[in-house]
Amino acid sequence: MEPDQQFQFSVFFCQQLDPQQDLHSRELERVWGSRIRFFPMQCSGRVEALHLLKALEEGADRVLVLTCPEGRCRYKEGNLRVRKRLEYARSLLEEIGLEPLRLELRAAPAQGPRNIARILEPVLQEPWEHGPSPLRNGGVQGDLSPEGRNS
Amino acid sequence: MITGTRKPMEEILAMIAPYRRVLVAGCGTCVAECASGGEKEVGLLASQLRMDSRLRKIPLEVGEITLDRQCVYEFIDQLTAFLEKYDAVLSLACGAGVQAVAEVFPSWVILPGLDTSFLGQTKQAGLWLENCRGCGECRLHMFAGVCPITRCAKKLFNGPCGGSQAGRCEVSPEAECAWHLILQRLESQNRLECLEEIYPACDWSRQQGRGPRRIQREDQRT
Amino acid sequence: MNPTSHLQQVLEGAHFAVTAECGPPKGADPQALREKAQKLKGYVDAVNVTDNQTAVVRLSSLASCVILKQMGFDPVLQMTTRDRNRIALQSDLLGASALGIQNVLCLSGDHVCFGSEPQALGVFDLDSVQLLYTARLMRDEGKLLGGADLSQPPKLFLGAVENPFADPLSFRARRLAKKVAAGAQFIQTQCVYNLERLRHWMNQVRELGLHEKAHIVAGVTPLKSARMARYMKERVAGMDLPEPILERMEKAPSNKQREEGLKIALETIEALRETPGIHGVHIMAIEWEEAVPELVERCGLLPRPPV
Numbered sequence: 001m002e003p004d005q006q007f008q009f010s011v012f013f014c015q016q017l018d019p020q021q022d023l024h025s026r027e028l029e030r031v032w033g034s035r036i037r038f039f040p041m042q043c044s045g046r047v048e049a050l051h052l053l054k055a056l057e058e059g060a061d062r063v064l065v066l067t068c069p070e071g072r073c074r075y076k077e078g079n080l081r082v083r084k085r086l087e088y089a090r091s092l093l094e095e096i097g098l099e100p101l102r103l104e105l106r107a108a109p110a111q112g113p114r115n116i117a118r119i120l121e122p123v124l125q126e127p128w129e130h131g132p133s134p135l136r137n138g139g140v141q142g143d144l145s146p147e148g149r150n151s
Numbered sequence: 152m153i154t155g156t157r158k159p160m161e162e163i164l165a166m167i168a169p170y171r172r173v174l175v176a177g178c179g180t181c182v183a184e185c186a187s188g189g190e191k192e193v194g195l196l197a198s199q200l201r202m203d204s205r206l207r208k209i210p211l212e213v214g215e216i217t218l219d220r221q222c223v224y225e226f227i228d229q230l231t232a233f234l235e236k237y238d239a240v241l242s243l244a245c246g247a248g249v250q251a252v253a254e255v256f257p258s259w260v261i262l263p264g265l266d267t268s269f270l271g272q273t274k275q276a277g278l279w280l281e282n283c284r285g286c287g288e289c290r291l292h293m294f295a296g297v298c299p300i301t302r303c304a305k306k307l308f309n310g311p312c313g314g315s316q317a318g319r320c321e322v323s324p325e326a327e328c329a330w331h332l333i334l335q336r337l338e339s340q341n342r343l344e345c346l347e348e349i350y351p352a353c354d355w356s357r358q359q360g361r362g363p364r365r366i367q368r369e370d371q372r373t
Numbered sequence: 374m375n376p377t378s379h380l381q382q383v384l385e386g387a388h389f390a391v392t393a394e395c396g397p398p399k400g401a402d403p404q405a406l407r408e409k410a411q412k413l414k415g416y417v418d419a420v421n422v423t424d425n426q427t428a429v430v431r432l433s434s435l436a437s438c439v440i441l442k443q444m445g446f447d448p449v450l451q452m453t454t455r456d457r458n459r460i461a462l463q464s465d466l467l468g469a470s471a472l473g474i475q476n477v478l479c480l481s482g483d484h485v486c487f488g489s490e491p492q493a494l495g496v497f498d499l500d501s502v503q504l505l506y507t508a509r510l511m512r513d514e515g516k517l518l519g520g521a522d523l524s525q526p527p528k529l530f531l532g533a534v535e536n537p538f539a540d541p542l543s544f545r546a547r548r549l550a551k552k553v554a555a556g557a558q559f560i561q562t563q564c565v566y567n568l569e570r571l572r573h574w575m576n577q578v579r580e581l582g583l584h585e586k587a588h589i590v591a592g593v594t595p596l597k598s599a600r601m602a603r604y605m606k607e608r609v610a611g612m613d614l615p616e617p618i619l620e621r622m623e624k625a626p627s628n629k630q631r632e633e634g635l636k637i638a639l640e641t642i643e644a645l646r647e648t649p650g651i652h653g654v655h656i657m658a659i660e661w662e663e664a665v666p667e668l669v670e671r672c673g674l675l676p677r678p679p680v
Contacts, residue, residue, distance in 0.1 A: 050191055053198040092195060095160040096203040135205050305455075305481050305495065309502035309555075310548040312481055313536030313563060314610040321610035322484045334544055346547065349555050352459065352503045352518060 007128060009036045010060035012051060013116055014044040014067055016074045017108055024117035032124065044068065045078025049089035052103050056093070061133045063103050066119065069110040079107065099130050152181035152272075153245040154279050155188060155265035157196065163241065164203065166262045170238040171210055173200065175264070176230065176252070177217035178244035185279050188243030188265050190217040196243065196264065212237075221248025227255045234259055287357030287364065293345060294329075295336035300353070302329035308350040378475040379447035380419040381530040383653075383678055384559060384588040389646060390653025391674055392419045392449065392561075392590060393665045395441070397432035403440050406432065410441055412662040416669045418677055419476060421449040421561070421655065425456065428488025435465060438474045449532065450474050453482025458498035459507065459518055466508055470527030478532040478561060479504040502555045505531055509556030533557035533587075537574035538567060538613035546577035553587045560587050561655050564594040564605075566637075567613040568644050575650055584650030591645045594657045595664045596634035599623040635664060635671075642672050 067079035090100035183189025204211035221244035311330030314321030438448035
């Protein structure tokens with residue numbers, strides 16, 4: 001990764017995915033520092049559109065939802081439901097002109113280690129075409145006084 | 152419940168454009184059940200508005216509150232403490248709630264964030280269907296619990312039109328033909344004779360006769 | 374003014390009636406209507422004027438009926454409950470009678486969403502059964518639906534429509550019974566292509582004795598082309614066009630399709646004449662008025678009883 005591409009990642013992951021998630025998330029945190037934030041969920045189906053929007057609002061450039069392999073959700077449909085929620089959240093982003101593909105869903109491979117660090121490493125290394133979030137330079141705090149009201 | 156859908160974003164942005172401090176106010180009753188105006192939806196809309204203002208570099212402060220109900224004074228009163236900090240309230244209640252809030256705070260700008268739709272039921276998760284028009288004279292006992300005023304596109308009281316096919320409505324094939332349902336249920340209840348009688352013209356005055364309707368109960372008044 | 378309309382006399386005189394449909398123009402020109410109607414002169418007992426059919430705005434049914442009346446036709450005023458509330462409907466019934474238009478066909482009408490003004494409010498204050506009931510109340514008891522007395526009751530011959538092919542089949546005849554009980558004196562059916570299903574329905578109608586209480590006039594629409602047949606089969610709600618009919622149309626070479634359509638219509642009319650309880654045919658030759666004289670002539674239904 002190029003030094004000028006200091007993206008912020010927020011990762012929502014299903015806790016059923018990795019029995020040693022604390023160890024593995026710390027492993028990534030050691031490499032990526034404050035640029036990666038983890039949000040463990042009891043099931044990816046618990047992820048709501050609001051979580052995803054908040055993550056972007058709070059400065060993430062790229063939000064990843066990491067689910068169990070398809071057909072392997074402990075609660076049967078959690079990882080299917082989150083797809084629809086993510087699609088909905090994307091539509092909300094589109095409404096305000098923010099790149100919907102900043103929200104991304106990744107299913108863990110059916111064969112492979114149950115280790116979020118191993119699953120995420122290649123994803124974090126991928127070239128990322130959408131650049132830094134335009135919200136980062138926004139932050140205007142104009143005149144919010146009652147006089148600013150012109151009704 | 153009363154259902155609604157969130158207004159298009161452009162419409163909301165145009166409504167709030169003159170204001171710098173907007174309170175998004177949800178309602179925890181009907182519109183929360185239909186996922187359009189409850190606490191979650193307040194959070195989503197407020198987040199969208201904050202991000203939008205940052206993207207467009209417009210100063211905007213967005214507050215969030217969700218009342219248990221926006222159509223009853225005791226609950227509306229919870230807004231009193233917050234209003235001073237805001238220029239306008241973007242209400243995610245139904246039209247009844249928006250109007251009740253506007254009446255309690257006549258000098259504040261109360262904006263509707265939802266398009267109020269209908270009285271209906273939650274048919275499945277994520278699917279709401281209209282089934283009552285509030286006609287003021289319920290006759291569901293005559294129609295095996297299926298309202299022809301609401302669920303027949305032509306409000307037919309005396310049997311199906313000539314267009315229904317395979318139990319679907321010709322006007323919107325995704326809807327079941329109300330008369331198909333009525334017949335099916337009456338048949339299973341052995342009550343088809345209900346339909347032999349000519350159903351008289353409806354008394355619409357109970358619905359729209361003299362402007363807004365009122366219910367007054369002395370035992371409930373203070 | 375005749376005590377009863379010509380159509381009523383024909384039907385009650387046990388003639389096999391022939392009526393045709395005439396759709397008013399999408400404009401204010403009465404000439405288009407006159408030209409259409411002129412082709413029917415001498416071949417039909419009454420001309421049925423549609424009321425903004427398929428919810429497309431057209432010259433009004435009542436005005437068109439007056440024009441046809443002036444031409445010497447006995448018009449049938451179609452009246453839908455889609456566009457007018459009970460005040461307007463009752464007023465128009467009085468107006469029709471005052472203008473000498475007595476035949477009124479009561480329908481609910483095609484839904485506004487299919488027409489030229491899909492944003493319009495669909496009124497449906499009354500349904501077709503309630504309109505029949507109202508018209509009969511006005512005529513027989515000299516009263517308005519709201520209870521007020523009329524200074525003079527209207528003279529009306531009341532009709533209703535029925536679709537023997539729509540679902541649910543088991544209820545169709547019973548629904549007709551309701552219309553007859555409400556006041557229908559003649560019944561016009563949806564276009565008949567499926568004779569088997571029509572006969573099945575007529576058995577039910579006869580079991581209920583409805584054919585003795587109302588004159589049943591079967592609808593016939595000659596097919597102009599194989600394309601039209603396919604459209605009717607696949608796209609028109611409530612239409613029952615069996616596969617063999619479609620095949621016949623599609624097998625005919627394109628320059629022979631009109632003739633094949635006429636042949637099918639002729640065979641249908643023949644079969645209808647043989648069906649006990651059917652008192653006439655209503656020919657709906659959509660944008661093909663010339664077909665009416667030809668059909669009537671080839672069926673041997675001429676001359677028509679004098680007006």
